Amino acid sequence: MSKTYVPNRKADEVVIFAGPCSVESAEQFDTVAEGLSKMGLSWIRGGAFKPRTSPYSFQGLGLEGVKIMEDAGKRYGLKTITEVVDTTHVVEVLEHVDGIQIGTRNMANFELLKVIGKATEGSHQPVLFKRGMAATIDEWLSAVEYITQFGNPNVMLCERGIRTFENATRFTLDIAAVPVVHQRSMYPICVDVSHPAGQTALVGDLAKAAIAAGADALMIEVHPDPKTAKSDASQQLTIPQFEELLDELRQVAAAVGKKVV
Amino acid sequence: MTEDQNAEIEIGKHRAVIDSLDEQIVALLNKRATESLAIRMLKPQAQMGLYDPKREEEIFTRLEALNDGPMYNDDVREIYATILKVMKEIRA
Numbered sequence: 001m002s003k004t005y006v007p008n009r010k011a012d013e014v015v016i017f018a019g020p021c022s023v024e025s026a027e028q029f030d031t032v033a034e035g036l037s038k039m040g041l042s043w044i045r046g047g048a049f050k051p052r053t054s055p056y057s058f059q060g061l062g063l064e065g066v067k068i069m070e071d072a073g074k075r076y077g078l079k080t081i082t083e084v085v086d087t088t089h090v091v092e093v094l095e096h097v098d099g100i101q102i103g104t105r106n107m108a109n110f111e112l113l114k115v116i117g118k119a120t121e122g123s124h125q126p127v128l129f130k131r132g133m134a135a136t137i138d139e140w141l142s143a144v145e146y147i148t149q150f151g152n153p154n155v156m157l158c159e160r161g162i163r164t165f166e167n168a169t170r171f172t173l174d175i176a177a178v179p180v181v182h183q184r185s186m187y188p189i190c191v192d193v194s195h196p197a198g199q200t201a202l203v204g205d206l207a208k209a210a211i212a213a214g215a216d217a218l219m220i221e222v223h224p225d226p227k228t229a230k231s232d233a234s235q236q237l238t239i240p241q242f243e244e245l246l247d248e249l250r251q252v253a254a255a256v257g258k259k260v261v
Numbered sequence: 262m263t264e265d266q267n268a269e270i271e272i273g274k275h276r277a278v279i280d281s282l283d284e285q286i287v288a289l290l291n292k293r294a295t296e297s298l299a300i301r302m303l304k305p306q307a308q309m310g311l312y313d314p315k316r317e318e319e320i321f322t323r324l325e326a327l328n329d330g331p332m333y334n335d336d337v338r339e340i341y342a343t344i345l346k347v348m349k350e351i352r353a
């Protein structure tokens with residue numbers, strides 16, 4: 001019998017992974033963590049190892065950033081999730097955070113996927129697996145089994161926009177990926193609305209569309225002071241902007257029989 | 262009878278065989294689709310997704326072992342990739 005995973009999809013919840021694109025300092029990350037905790041959310045995201053387009057851009061705080069996340073997560077009662085880009089970092093990072101993310105640029109980095117699959121085989125720590133920006137849905141659904149083949153069923157897919165001829169947005173959000181993934185697989189699916197938007201003005205509408213389309217989770221970048229952000233400044237919401245959006249998202253979620261956590 | 266006319270008669274004979282084979286192929290594909298749909302109904306209970314890359318690879322590998330030409334294994338794979346795509350998309 002061909003069966004490599006068990007689903008972990010909660011039909012009545014929308015999980016929000018909010019937080020800054022990059023962890024820049026303890027102070028910056030704590031400010032966001034405090035805000036999210038007060039809003040009643042359960043997770044915080046942050047980037048410590050940043051796979052930037054240019055090698056000369058800010059590359060992240062690395063393990064120091066991961067430790068900042070761990071401290072803030074404990075202090076404010078939030079679960080933490082961060083991206084890992086290097087096979088040699090996987091085990092150490094997993095000791096400090098609750099969940100691990102595989103970014104769009106690494107969807108086809110099968111060695112990394114196997115290392116993460118093996119490293120979470122016993123712990124079943126959540127893995128958020130982003131779609132490659134030029135990958136078909138079936139390529140993505142095939143690649144995910146590099147992780148799940150070792151026994152961790154706790155994998156969530158994450159649509160984050162694909163490359164098309166359209167340049168009004170940073171990436172074209174393939175909203176149809178949400179129902180298609182639900183149709184073709186048992187995996188839950190998250191939608192990263194910040195990267196396809198590329199600008200804060202579009203984030204809210206994309207987030208509402210994602211929940212309406214049936215997304216199991218959203219990823220939204222939130223920064224205490226986006227204009228000074230070291231990465232992705234133009235797409236990160238301020239904490240008050242995010243709080244206002246969250247109220248609207250709760251209403252959309254309620255309309256489709258879900259609650260935001 | 263000219264050579265042209267001879268060739269036309271021969272083509273006609275082959276086409277008659279092809280028509281008969283196509284009838285069988287369509288009937289078999291519909292039988293296959295019926296089985297596919299039955300599996301599709303059962304998959305949610307078994308907590309399995311509609312798209313199963315491991316099973317698809319098993320099908321390709323099996324077919325390649327059965328293939329004795331003149332088609333290349335790649336040709337068989339290409340035809341079956343389309344068949345499997347359609348099987349996932351047909352309306353119940």
